[in-house]
Each structure stands twice: as C-alpha cells, then as structure tokens.
Amino acid sequence: MRIGELARAAGVKAETIRYYEREGVLASPPRTQANYRDYGPEHARRLNFIRRARDLGFSMTRIRELLELADDRSRACHAVDTLARAHLGEVNRKIADLEALRRELRRMLENCEQGTVGTCLVIEALAEGTEA
Amino acid sequence: MRIGELARAAGVKAETIRYYEREGVLASPPRTQANYRDYGPEHARRLNFIRRARDLGFSMTRIRELLELADDRSRACHAVDTLARAHLGEVNRKIADLEALRRELRRMLENCEQGTVGTCLVIEALAEGTEA
C-alpha cells in the first residue's frame, strides 16, 4: 500500500503521514524498488490510533506517551487512564474559559443591540478594562 | 514610560509589545536619547484594547480591523457589531466541538473505571474507530 492510498484510507494528506514518520510516531515502512513507502495493515492501524487521539485533542507529546503505553501490553491501563483523565481536565478548563468569554461577548453585544450610534459600546467595552 | 514599565502595567512581556509594534497594531513610540522606546498613556490605552480583544479570542487580523473601525469614530458601530457577532459564532462552534470531544473522553473513561486490567479499554477505544 503506497502513501497516497493510506492517506485516502485514513483521511489525511500524504504529507501528514510523512510528518508522523519524521516525528517518530509512525514507523518507517519498507521501501519498494522505486523507493516508494510500502505500508501494511499495522501501519494503517497505528495511523488510525494517532488520528483518533489527535481528533480528541491529544498533543503529539501525549500521543507519543499513549503509544508507548499501548505498546507495553502488561502494565498500561492505570497510566493510560491518568493521561486521559488529565486531558479531560484540560478540555474542561478550555470549555469553561470559552464559556466565560462567550458571556462577555454576549454582554457586549446586548448593549450594542440597543442601536446606539456614534460612540460604539462594543469598542468602549474593549477599550475600558471591564474586568474579564 | 519605558517598555518594561508598560509591560508590567499591561501584564505582558516586553517582547510581546515589540511584536505588536512590528505587526503594526501598536504605533512606534518616540525614542529617548538612549534609543529606548518612550511610551505615553495613549500607547497604554491602545495596548489595553489589544490585550482585551486577544483575551476575548480575537485574532490579530480581526484586531487590526477592530482598531481601524475604532479609529473612525463616525461610522463604526454596525461593522463592529458584525465582527463581534461573527466572533461569537466561532466561539459557539468551538464550545460545541469541545463538548462533543468531552462526551467522548468521558465515555472512554467510564469504561476504564470498571477496573479492567490487561487489555486497556481506553487504548482500545483509541485503536478502534468508535466513530468520533
């Protein structure tokens, strides 16, 4: 299986696959006579894992850790759970931040909706330090 | 007022201020004899505006637009409102994405909480394509 085919199968670009190889999260496959990368099903599985973790927002660093744990079948589960839980915490924080931000944006916009011309209240809200 | 003082006042690093100047969102201040940047209160106000907009998640490009509108006191309000509203839309989308992601992470972790050893269900959830 060549890189383009694998890319289509996984829904990523060929460049991304090469990037994962450079980054050391995807093993270098054997090469054909023409020096083309030649992937097998285990590469596809690995790439799938990486993509799913990325889609869930795990960083490359975290994914490296997850892969290490995943490869050590014996004593993985607890450590994996810890990583995933830490990540969930980060996601929760991000959501909370964005919700606070949304409240503020809405407050700003409510004021502006009253049709005030001339001096724009949104601009003023930005200029003054209305405490984030 | 020198760059360090302004930085402390605004809660950013001096490098960030120089970056804003390079990017053209903060005007180049006059220089002292020693070639130090010499800021006045209007710079502080401008920097405040930028920081507040950044904290609200506006991109530098958006901020450039906001500043242009803010500087044209006459016909700003409607355009500003539109920008802010578009931004609110983006924030809403981000929150929805993160919430979907959180649901998935939680589902993964619930399975793992049952104390399964050996074959970790979190790893399996990542390996299989449990439909994001």
Place this chain on the structure above:
DNA sequence: TATACACCTTGTAGTCGCTACAAGGTCAAG
C-alpha cells in the same frame, strides 16, 4: 572611578501540527 546589575536594543530561531511548494524520479496508459 570601577563595576555590578537591571534594563534596553536588534535580530534570529524556536514553538505546534501540520500545509504548501519546488524540483525531480517512477510508472502505466494512450
């Protein structure tokens, strides 16, 4: 006066996770 130290200057490179592009090699079909 010397010197130590905090502060300033410029320019360059690194961060993250790709993405884009250039310049060239390979292979099958028409």
Place this chain on the structure above:
DNA sequence: CTTGACCTTGTAGCGACTACAAGGTGTATA
C-alpha cells in the same frame, strides 16, 4: 514518446508569541 498521476526529498510558511544571543545604557554602590 509523451502525458499524467503518483512518488521522493528538502525547505518555508502559518499565528501569536517566546527565547536567546550579543551588545548598549543608566544608576547605585564600593
């Protein structure tokens, strides 16, 4: 024999900073 799709490598760009190097300035103290 040429076209076109695919592959190769290497390098540079994105956004919003951040870090660092190498050097100049200003002030307080020994």
